[in-house]
Amino acid sequence: MTELKTRYVACMVLGGTGDALGYKRGKWEFCASGKQIHRELADLGGIENIDVALPEWNVSDDTVMHLATAEALVASPSGPNSDRKQLYLQLADSYIKSMTDMVARSPGYTCMKSVSVLRATQPLGYQLSFNPRGGGCGAAMRAMCIGLRYPYPEQLDDLVAVSIEAGRMTHHHPTGFLGSLAGALFTSYAVQGKAPRAWGAGLMEVLERSLQYVMDAGQYVDENVAAWSYFRDAWTNYLKVRGISDGSSQPVFPQDYGVDARDTFYKTLSYSGWAGASGHDAPMIAYDAVLAAGSSWHKLCDHAVFHGGDSDSTGTMAAAWFGVMFGFHGVPANNYERLEYRDRLETLGRQLFVLSQQR
Numbered sequence: 001m002t003e004l005k006t007r008y009v010a011c012m013v014l015g016g017t018g019d020a021l022g023y024k025r026g027k028w029e030f031c032a033s034g035k036q037i038h039r040e041l042a043d044l045g046g047i048e049n050i051d052v053a054l055p056e057w058n059v060s061d062d063t064v065m066h067l068a069t070a071e072a073l074v075a076s077p078s079g080p081n082s083d084r085k086q087l088y089l090q091l092a093d094s095y096i097k098s099m100t101d102m103v104a105r106s107p108g109y110t111c112m113k114s115v116s117v118l119r120a121t122q123p124l125g126y127q128l129s130f131n132p133r134g135g136g137c138g139a140a141m142r143a144m145c146i147g148l149r150y151p152y153p154e155q156l157d158d159l160v161a162v163s164i165e166a167g168r169m170t171h172h173h174p175t176g177f178l179g180s181l182a183g184a185l186f187t188s189y190a191v192q193g194k195a196p197r198a199w200g201a202g203l204m205e206v207l208e209r210s211l212q213y214v215m216d217a218g219q220y221v222d223e224n225v226a227a228w229s230y231f232r233d234a235w236t237n238y239l240k241v242r243g244i245s246d247g248s249s250q251p252v253f254p255q256d257y258g259v260d261a262r263d264t265f266y267k268t269l270s271y272s273g274w275a276g277a278s279g280h281d282a283p284m285i286a287y288d289a290v291l292a293a294g295s296s297w298h299k300l301c302d303h304a305v306f307h308g309g310d311s312d313s314t315g316t317m318a319a320a321w322f323g324v325m326f327g328f329h330g331v332p333a334n335n336y337e338r339l340e341y342r343d344r345l346e347t348l349g350r351q352l353f354v355l356s357q358q359r
Helices: 002-026 034-042 061-075 086-102 107-113 144-149 153-167 174-192 196-217 221-227 229-242 258-268 280-293 299-302 311-326 341-355
Strands: none
Touching: 002 061, 002 153, 002 174, 002 258, 002 299, 002 311, 002 341, 034 107, 034 258, 061 280, 061 311, 061 341, 107 299, 144 153, 144 174, 144 311, 144 341, 153 174, 153 196, 153 280, 174 221, 174 280, 174 299, 174 311, 196 229, 196 280, 221 280, 229 280, 258 280, 280 299, 280 311, 299 311
C-alpha cells in the first residue's frame, strides 16, 4: 500500500487535477450537458491523453482557496483543544490574499463578497453575519486539507470546529458550512482507511456533534438551527437511495447509470437544478463517484469531473479523496506532472502530514 505521506501529497495534487479537468478554463464548469463534455473529451483522445498544464488547464478558484486553507493550517499550527482564534485569523488573512489570484479562475460571488468583509487584524474579524443565501459549495471545495490536518478520531473536535469556522467565513449558512465539514470529515475517514460505504453514516453521526458546537459557539444560533434540516434531510434521503444508511451495506446503483442518467440524478440532488453548486450536493456527488469508481481513476473522473454541473468543485473533492485512498495509482502521469501550482500543493501535502502526526 502506498505510504501515507505520498497519499497526503496525492490528495493535494490530484485535488488540483480534478479541479483543472472539471474547469477547462470555465468551458466545462459551466456546461450543462455531460454528454457534450464526454464528446469533447473523446475528441481529445480521452483523459489519458490530456496534459493538464497551462494555459489550457489552469486551476480554478477552488484550488486557489484550497491552497489558502492549507497554507493557513501550516502557518498557524494548533494542537488539541488549543485556542483556535489565531488559526481563524490566519485563515481569514489567507483568504483575503487569495483574492489577488483570481484572474481567469471564476471565483464565486459569495466567496468574493464575504472575503471583502473579513478583517484579519481585528480579534473577531473572521466572524461574519448569518447569510440566508450562503448555501453554495465554496466552503466545501476548499476543506479537504482540514481533514489531512485533523485526521484521527481523537482530533474530531478540532476538525468540527475548524471546518465549520473556516466554512462560515464565506458561507455562514448550514447548507454551506456543513459542506466544509463533509469535505474535511470524508478526507479524515480516507486517512483512517474507513470503507467509503461507511462515510455517509459517519457524517450523520457527526452532524449532531456539529449542531452542539454551533449552539455552544453562540453565533446566530437561532438562524442556524432553523436552517439546519435541509442539509441533514438531503443526506438522509441520499443515503436511503444508495442503501447505505447503516454504513455497512454495499451501495446500490441503477442498472442504467450512464452519462445522461447521472446528469438527471445529480440534478435531483441539487438545490436549484445546477448539480454540485451547493454545500450539500457538491460533496454528495463527489461521494457518489467515489462509491461507484472504487480504485478506477478513469471511472471516478467520468462520474465526478465530466458531468453537466459544477464539475470543478465535485471534481476537486472526489479526486482529493481518491488521492488519499490510492495515491497516484492508475493516474496518467500527464494528468498531474505539469499541473499549475504542483510544487506548492506537494509541499503542503508533506507539511500537513508532519503536523497530523503531532498528536
